[in-house]
Amino acid sequence: MKQKVAIIGSGNIGTDLMLKIVNGSDRLEVAAMVGIDPDSDGLKRAAALGIATTHEGLDGLRRLPSYPEIAIVMDATSAKAHEAHHPVLVADGKHVIDLTPAAIGPYIVPAVDISDHGEAAAVNMVTCGGQATVPMVYAVRRAVDRLIYGEIVASVSSRSAGPGTRANIDEFTQTTARAIEVVGGAERGKAIIILNPAEPPMIMRDSIFTLSQGGDEGRIRASVADMIERVQDYVPGYRLKQDVQFERIGDNAPVRISGIGEVSGLKTSIFLEVEGAGDYFPAYAGNLDIMTSSAKAVAEHWAAGRAG
């Protein structure tokens, strides 16, 4: 039997998530689609698919007859709305997957740490840039003795950056940087986001640069290749765009890293491309696709645990 889930938020992210589950999950069933705008495209599509809907937000969800059977709730609203939803859902005994930048629950990046969290009360999906790059940071971390620094640049098409991201761009960089440290295992993390307005829109690109000590190039290369495959399990359009590049930073020309001081070591450069599956978003919006794909992967993992 499929595990029933509810999606709160009938905007772009929520709708793409719904379509991903409807079209491609043998473990999950969308039992409710929750919005606040009865005219939203997401609620209309849900109704057309025979999914129970409400435009009365969380209160509406809690009144639905199927609510007691729903174990997992995925929140694709906003950080502010999620802060209000979180305590209610947890008190109701739901397992919460938060796709907003609220970051109340611990960060989760499926390829790195999905089994560490079991079926947690609540997890947070970091950011799109975090989902794309933290697996690579961790891939270097596990192949070396010391991962001093991880830096990422996420370039996304202007069209795929919504008003929420634009109004709070610091939330993106700070949350991603923290996840590079907490989940990726770097002593110091830095994140940069670039919006590119080119037409036709560019496919999401991510570059990862690390500085490490006590590892060799062959082990790093193999670890990266393995991790790429792990992410591809749930994000098919996740690709290594170039061979992994290496550069020795010698003691004669160390780099000065904020919070660490002058250090030397091995610089690793990893260049990725993330193409979306095109469920609801166009394929260039790999940044949005990797969020919904990762959230779906977490819900499926939990559902598999329940099925025993």
Place this chain on the structure above:
Amino acid sequence: MAIVDKSRVYIQDVSLRDGMHALRHRMDLDRLREIVAALDDAGVDAIEVTHGDGLSGSSFTYGFGSHSDLDWIEAAADVAKTARITVLLVPGIGLARDLEDARKAGAASVRIATHCTEADVSRQHIKVARDLGYDTACFLMMSHMIEPAALLEQARLMESYGAECVYVVDSAGAMLPDDVSARVNALRGGLKPETEVGIHTHENLHHGVANAVAGVRAGAVRVDGSLAGLGAGAGNAPIEALVAVFDRLGLKIACDFVKLASAADQLVRPLMDRPVRVDRESLVLGYAGVYSSFLRHAEKASDDYGIPTTDILVELGRRAMVGGQEDMIVDVALDLAKAERAG
């Protein structure tokens, strides 16, 4: 905190910010103090002091600074007697909270920079800057990429968030005087009268000073320049020449161009490990409309992968890469190297 004396052109030096690109973000504190003291003595209104890519720009992607932004800012603020110390912040690279630290270190004015079509990412930073009491100006980078009317729309967003001045920024050194006039005119005509307009130029097509003049004639009241043109690509409008030209035009200014020229010759030219000039590589930046700061990174990628710098720059332009996408330079070099092996 807008311009103090509205009767004259406000001269903003960028040697110790845009100039950092030309020096790969390596600047000794003693040398910085000498340069700040000379600029201050020559009467410039403001001195920008930050990593070339703004606060928190120090990184693998843009180059690590030899010192932290705060060390540089404190040293500059310590020496400057009358000039304001300015910082640059690029949302997506630096954080609003960096502005708090920079203010404590002595910065009094800020330029918040976005790509010319993405002004709405600057809202939170402009608000924080105003709340901290900064003189708050904004940069529309790569202004050559969009038409004047579209540029005005973006400038209006920045104005609505609280910008006191909006700059037309020719990051690629790709504009000619008519392009500058059209854009400054659009902003001057469409923004509130109290919102100032500024002009930031590069010399890639050897028009840095001429473009600054065009900007002032169209209504810009703040103008950027740097000693000996120290800046990304072929550099910025040389501030000593800029001031001399303004003087000849009869514009009211408060700077001494002879003192500036001495500082350019004695303090700045000796620092250049690569000449800042219009040469094959920097000319291609201007001609192809490519972000000037890509130059030195592209030259390194050329050395590492054996692809001519000009080929890398042209391809970056073809791919419509914007400021901040320095990470794509190695990606392009690797693609070109692959194509060469396959060809």
